[in-house]
Amino acid sequence: MMRRFIEESDLGGSIAASASPTYLLPMNTEQDQLSPALENVLGNFSGVLRHVSSRFRFSGSDVDELVQEVRIRLWRAHARDGEGSEKIAAIPASYLHRTALSAAIDLLRRRRARRADQMVPLEDDPGDLPEPRNPEGDFEEAALTEQVERAIESIPASRRPVVRMHLMGHSRDEIARVLGWTDSKTRNLLYRGLADVRERLVAQGVRWTSPT
Amino acid sequence: MDQPDLNETSRLQQLYERRVAARDTGNRAGCQPVEAILAVIQREGSEDERLAALDHVMACPDCHREYEWLTAVEEAATTAAPRARDVAARRWWQRGAPLALAASVLLAVGVLLIPKLNRRGPEPVRGPESDIVPVGPTTGAQVKLPFTLAWHPLNGATRYVLEIQTSDGTVAFADTTGDTTVTVGDASHLAAGSDYRWWVREVTDGAAPRSSPFTNLRLTPP
Numbered sequence: 001m002m003r004r005f006i007e008e009s010d011l012g013g014s015i016a017a018s019a020s021p022t023y024l025l026p027m028n029t030e031q032d033q034l035s036p037a038l039e040n041v042l043g044n045f046s047g048v049l050r051h052v053s054s055r056f057r058f059s060g061s062d063v064d065e066l067v068q069e070v071r072i073r074l075w076r077a078h079a080r081d082g083e084g085s086e087k088i089a090a091i092p093a094s095y096l097h098r099t100a101l102s103a104a105i106d107l108l109r110r111r112r113a114r115r116a117d118q119m120v121p122l123e124d125d126p127g128d129l130p131e132p133r134n135p136e137g138d139f140e141e142a143a144l145t146e147q148v149e150r151a152i153e154s155i156p157a158s159r160r161p162v163v164r165m166h167l168m169g170h171s172r173d174e175i176a177r178v179l180g181w182t183d184s185k186t187r188n189l190l191y192r193g194l195a196d197v198r199e200r201l202v203a204q205g206v207r208w209t210s211p212t
Numbered sequence: 213m214d215q216p217d218l219n220e221t222s223r224l225q226q227l228y229e230r231r232v233a234a235r236d237t238g239n240r241a242g243c244q245p246v247e248a249i250l251a252v253i254q255r256e257g258s259e260d261e262r263l264a265a266l267d268h269v270m271a272c273p274d275c276h277r278e279y280e281w282l283t284a285v286e287e288a289a290t291t292a293a294p295r296a297r298d299v300a301a302r303r304w305w306q307r308g309a310p311l312a313l314a315a316s317v318l319l320a321v322g323v324l325l326i327p328k329l330n331r332r333g334p335e336p337v338r339g340p341e342s343d344i345v346p347v348g349p350t351t352g353a354q355v356k357l358p359f360t361l362a363w364h365p366l367n368g369a370t371r372y373v374l375e376i377q378t379s380d381g382t383v384a385f386a387d388t389t390g391d392t393t394v395t396v397g398d399a400s401h402l403a404a405g406s407d408y409r410w411w412v413r414e415v416t417d418g419a420a421p422r423s424s425p426f427t428n429l430r431l432t433p434p
Contacts, residue, residue, distance in 0.1 A: 049288035056280045066285065100289040101250065101282070108246045108278050115240070145231035148224065161263050164270030167228035179262065180255050180377075194221065 042071050045100060069103040070096075144206070151200035159193030166190055232273050244268050249279050253286055254421070256373060256413075258386045344372070344412050344424035347392075354430045358397035361410055363424055365392050369414035376402070376410045377426075384408060388415065404433040 046067045053063050074096075152163060165175050176186040248265045251257045269275040347362040349355050361374060374394045376385040385401045387394050402408065407430050413423035 045288060045292040048292045049285065052284045052288045052291075056284050058281065058284065062281070096292065097289040100285055104282055104285040105246050105250060108281070112240060112243075112246070141227075141230070145227045145234070148227045149231050152228070157267070158263065161266035161270060164228075164267065167225045168232065168270050168276060169225065169229070178252060178255065178266070179259065194224075197224070 041096065042067060042074070045070065045096065066100070066104055066107060069107060070100050073099050073103060147201060147204050147206055148197075151197045151204065154200050155193055155196040159189050159196060162186065162190050163193035163197060166194070232271060232276065235271070235273055240274060242268075243272060243275050246278065246282075249275060250282050250286075253279070253282055256415070256421070343422050344369075344414070346410075346412070346424050346427050349427070349429050351427045352429070354432045356432050356434050357402070357404075358395055360393055360395045361412075362393040363412050366414055366422060369422070371415035372412050373415055373421075374410065374412050376408050379407050379409070402431050404431050406431055 046063065049067065050060065050063050053060075077099075152160060152167075155163065162175055162179070165178075166172070172183065172186055172190065175181075175190070176183050179186070181189075244265050248261075249269055252262050252265050252269065255262070269279045344366050345364040347364060349359065349361065361376075363372070366372075371388060371390050372392070374385075374387050374389065376396070378384050385396060396402070407428065409426040409428045411424050411426050413421040415421065
């Protein structure tokens with residue numbers, strides 16, 4: 001029986017398997033010693049990313065992998081001509097931004113591609129199956145979630161993503177920022193969308209009582 | 213079975229999150245490309261495209277996790293990048309620039325500025341360093357359909373996204389081009405007598421795009 005022996009990532013992949021070969025290089029290699037300025041730049045990025053990631057509940061291993069990937073890219077781009085340290089200290093802000101995002105995208109692409117090839121037999125992955133609690137209650141809950149999904153599916157397409165974002169816990173500020181809308185427009189479409197959902201649920205026989 | 217009650221939005225959130233989490237994520241054939249998720253975060257592309265991508269992302273646990281990851285990286289890179297620039301500036305200052313170099317720079321600036329002071333006409337609108345500089349229409353211009361928007365080419369940029377927005381930030385017209393001009397002739401998205409603002413940004417492969425500042429214009433009746 002296959003056992004899990006590689007660390008699972010919060011992004012749906014396994015760290016060791018997804019990393020590029022250079023990721024497996026030991027630390028304190030020549031490239032690290034060559035570029036203290038690079039470490040300074042990456043230290044800032046890594047610290048902020050770690051802080052932000054904890055808010056999203058991402059594991060440290062995801063951050064480590066990305067930072068290592070960014071380190072390699074910056075080093076390859078700037079450190080091969082003998083004055084890499086100076087050049088890296090002077091990299092434009094937009095270059096670090098661009099490198100970090102393209103590394104993050106490549107990381108996701110690799111994990112998607114690997115996952116498409118991955119077949120895990122069911123008996124090998126007993127995983128985190130919840131303990132059976134109340135079958136009747138679970139059934140009702142499942143039926144209710146289906147009704148919620150049907151209600152959301154039936155509202156106008158212009159309001160649906162806003163409602164979904166709200167229900168996934170994103171703030172109104174974030175919704176407005178992502179869609180480039182004013183706060184009043186966001187609020188308006190969100191409340192209308194929620195009212196639509198409520199109307200559809202009532203039509204499906206779900207009672208909606210006032211908050212107590 | 214009694215009909216269920218929903219008495220507050222938090223209950224609705226709980227049910228929806230449970231529904232999304234329970235969705236089968238084995239096959240990702242219908243998922244949004246990673247680039248489309250980043251485009252949502254960076255507000256790239258038309259509003260319709262972003263709404264369609266968001267509709268999937270917010271209903272798919274895998275795409276949602278990737279959205280959160282890219283949001284975190286974008287935020288970290290944006291926050292950390294100015295610090296990197298500060299470090300660079302500080303190191304330059306600590307090294308000390310030779311006085312001769314400073315004198316040369318002053319001389320060069322002076323030579324460049326004198327002809328400009330004597331030149332007539334408005335100074336072109338300029339954004340921050342490395343950003344896109346619009347050519348026209350200039351800010352406050354009154355235009356009639358069809359009209360052409362133009363900007364200076366940017367070193368390294370191969371494609372640009374042009375957006376015309378209403379005053380509340382809603383995108384009224386968007387186009388992607390490899391050129392540095394776009395002619396707007398379609399009146400269906402723009403209302404005569406209305407005020408708009410336009411801006412351009414480069415299309416990049418997942419980077420912080422360089423962009424122009426907003427330029428206001430007014431569309432007059434034909």
